Amino acid sequence: xxxxxxxxxxxxxxxxxxxxxxxxxxxxxxxxxxxxxxxxxxxxxxxxxxxxxxxxxxxxxxxxxxxxxxxxxxxxxxxxxxxxxxxxxxxxxxxxxxxxxxxxxxxxxxxxxxxxxxxxxxxxxxxxxxxxxxxxxxxxxxxxxxxxxxxxxxxxxxxxxxxxxxxxxxxxxxxxxxxxxxxxxxxxxxxxxxxxxxxxxxxxxxxxxxxxxxxxxxxxxxxxxxxxxxxxxxxxxxxxxxxxxxxxxxxxxxxxxxxxxxxxxxxxxxxxxxxxxxxxxxxxxxxxxxxxxxxxxxxxxxxxxxxxxxxxxxxxxxxxxxxxxxxxxxxxxxxxxxxxxxxxxxxxxxxxxxxxxxxxxxxxxxxxxxxxxxxxxxxxxxxxxxxxxxxxxxxxxxxxxxxxxxxxxxxxxxxxxxxxxxxxxxxxxxxxxxxxxxxxxxxxxxxxxxxx
Numbered sequence: 001x002x003x004x005x006x007x008x009x010x011x012x013x014x015x016x017x018x019x020x021x022x023x024x025x026x027x028x029x030x031x032x033x034x035x036x037x038x039x040x041x042x043x044x045x046x047x048x049x050x051x052x053x054x055x056x057x058x059x060x061x062x063x064x065x066x067x068x069x070x071x072x073x074x075x076x077x078x079x080x081x082x083x084x085x086x087x088x089x090x091x092x093x094x095x096x097x098x099x100x101x102x103x104x105x106x107x108x109x110x111x112x113x114x115x116x117x118x119x120x121x122x123x124x125x126x127x128x129x130x131x132x133x134x135x136x137x138x139x140x141x142x143x144x145x146x147x148x149x150x151x152x153x154x155x156x157x158x159x160x161x162x163x164x165x166x167x168x169x170x171x172x173x174x175x176x177x178x179x180x181x182x183x184x185x186x187x188x189x190x191x192x193x194x195x196x197x198x199x200x201x202x203x204x205x206x207x208x209x210x211x212x213x214x215x216x217x218x219x220x221x222x223x224x225x226x227x228x229x230x231x232x233x234x235x236x237x238x239x240x241x242x243x244x245x246x247x248x249x250x251x252x253x254x255x256x257x258x259x260x261x262x263x264x265x266x267x268x269x270x271x272x273x274x275x276x277x278x279x280x281x282x283x284x285x286x287x288x289x290x291x292x293x294x295x296x297x298x299x300x301x302x303x304x305x306x307x308x309x310x311x312x313x314x315x316x317x318x319x320x321x322x323x324x325x326x327x328x329x330x331x332x333x334x335x336x337x338x339x340x341x342x343x344x345x346x347x348x349x350x351x352x353x354x355x356x357x358x359x360x361x362x363x364x365x366x367x368x369x370x371x372x373x374x375x376x377x378x379x380x381x382x383x384x385x386x387x388x389x390x391x392x393x394x395x396x397x398x399x400x401x402x403x404x405x406x407x408x409x410x411x412x413x414x415x416x417x418x419x420x421x422x423x424x425x426x427x428x429x430x431x432x433x434x435x436x437x438x439x440x441x442x443x444x445x446x447x448x449x450x451x452x
Contacts, residue, residue: 138171142178149185154196158203165207168218179221182208186228212238220265225250232277236260240268243289247273252280259285270296275303283307287314290336298323306351310336318342329353329380333365340368346375352391353382366390374401376424381405381415392416400424405432 145167148160161182168178182204190197211217222242232254243266250273257277266289273296281304290312297320306329308314313336321343329351331338352367369392379401381391391414403426415432422428 138167138174141167142171142174146181149181154194154200157196157200161200161203161207165211169211175218176221179208179218179223183224187224187226189227189229209234209238212240222246222266229253230257233257235262237262239263239265241265243267244269249273252277255279256281258282262286263288264291265289267292270294272296274299276300278302280304285309287312290314293317293319295319297321298326301325303327306330308332308338310334310338312336314338316340316343321345321348323348325349327351331367333367335365337365338367339370340372341370342372344373344375345377346373347377349378349380350374351380353380366392368392369394369396371395373397373399375399377401379403390414390416392418393420394418396420398422398426398428401426403428405429 141163145160145163148156148163151157151160164178164182168175168182171178186201186204208223218241220241220243222244223240224246226246227249228247229251230253233252234256236258237260240263245264245266246269248269248271250270252273252275255278257275257280259282261284262282263286268287268289268291270292271294273293275297276299278300279302280298280300283304284307285305286309288311291314293314293316295318296316299322301323302325303321303323304327306327308328308330309332311334315337316339318341324347326345326348328338330353367390371394374397376399379398382404393416395418398420400423405428414434415428416434417428
């Protein structure tokens with residue numbers, strides 16, 4: 001081995017030993033971790049330890065590179081030091097200075113990297129502090145708004161409504177909490193409704209309506225309107241983007257209840273709701289998560305539910321329909337079911353003409369009546385579409401009911417009857433009936449109406 005190579009290896013070992021000794025004296029616990037791991041920013045002498053660590057890494061890399069190159073060249077034998085001339089010594093001096101400059105660059109990079117880490121840490125701490133201060137400010141605003149809502153003065157409560165709505169606009173993470181507080185206030189029905197209290201409740205509904213009329217506000221949030229009394233409710237043109245909208249045991253009064261062009265992204269729950277307005281209009285509504293009308297009552301003079309876009313099941317279970325006119329025409333059903341079960345219609349005109357807006361086929365998209373009684377009704381089933389329609393009547397009774405069918409010849413049978421009884425002269429054209437698999441499930445023949 002040449003003399004210069006021997007002295008180079010000795011220098012590398014000496015520098016590594018010096019780095020270990022200095023590192024032990026400055027921070028003894030650093031010996032149990034990797035040199036590449038960044039030392040604690042708060043530790044004394046951590047910058048010196050970091051610089052020495054990177055220097056040792058640079059020396060090891062340089063020594064390994066040099067040894068690998070010499071091994072690749074077959075460990076050539078170089079002349080002794082006394083043979084070098086002045087030019088060769090100057091070249092060696094330049095190489096040595098370049099090596100020293102390289103180590104200086106390593107030191108500079110280590111220091112700059114250290115400063116960058118410190119700057120990033122300070123930035124993260126500043127961001128965390130700002131977030132904590134923002135959350136604290138939001139909590140203070142929430143507490144103030146809640147106190148205002150509980151105030152005796154209607155003017156102060158009205159201020160709390162606007163404050164809470166503004167907080168819901170700003171505080172995305174707790175927007176649902178703000179909405180729950182507003183809906184909870186509506187559910188607390190006072191014994192005596194004063195003009196001031198009426199104004200506060202109208203302001204809440206107005207705030208909700210303003211923020212559901214577009215596509216960028218309050219998305220997504222759930223609403224719970226359980227047990228609330230609405231007079232002349234207007235939810236038309238709104239978009240409910242949450243998982244569920246609850247109107248259980250709610251009461252709708254006045255001249256008009258409107259859900260026209262309303263979009264329900266999640267489930268609409270109307271268990272025990274009472275639609276008592278003179279006119280209830282739910283036209284061109286969009287049900288993406290389904291709807292449940294369970295034990296609901298539809299009173300008044302007119303119920304209009306035309307133009308629905310049902311993409312999930314819509315169920316009317318054990319509902320009451322003391323209303324004279326029901327319009328369910330132009331339904332668009334896509335791989336879903338609109339089902340009426342355990343209901344009774346009497347002295348009513350029902351329009352279920354689909355008017356060509358049928359989507360899907362067979363069992364995937366159908367209009368179903370199960371255990372339904374039609375007494376002295378007019379049942380309109382006129383169609384303008386040549387495609388297959390699937391309508392099911394199962395365990396139903398049609399007594400003195402006029403079934404209106406279009407005069408054109410049907411392209412295929414589309415009315416399914418299972419255990420259906422016809423009374424009082426009720427007739428259904430045979431050409432539109434799908435033949436049952438067994439005679440036991442065939443529609444029973446019509447019987448005359450009993451004499452008064």
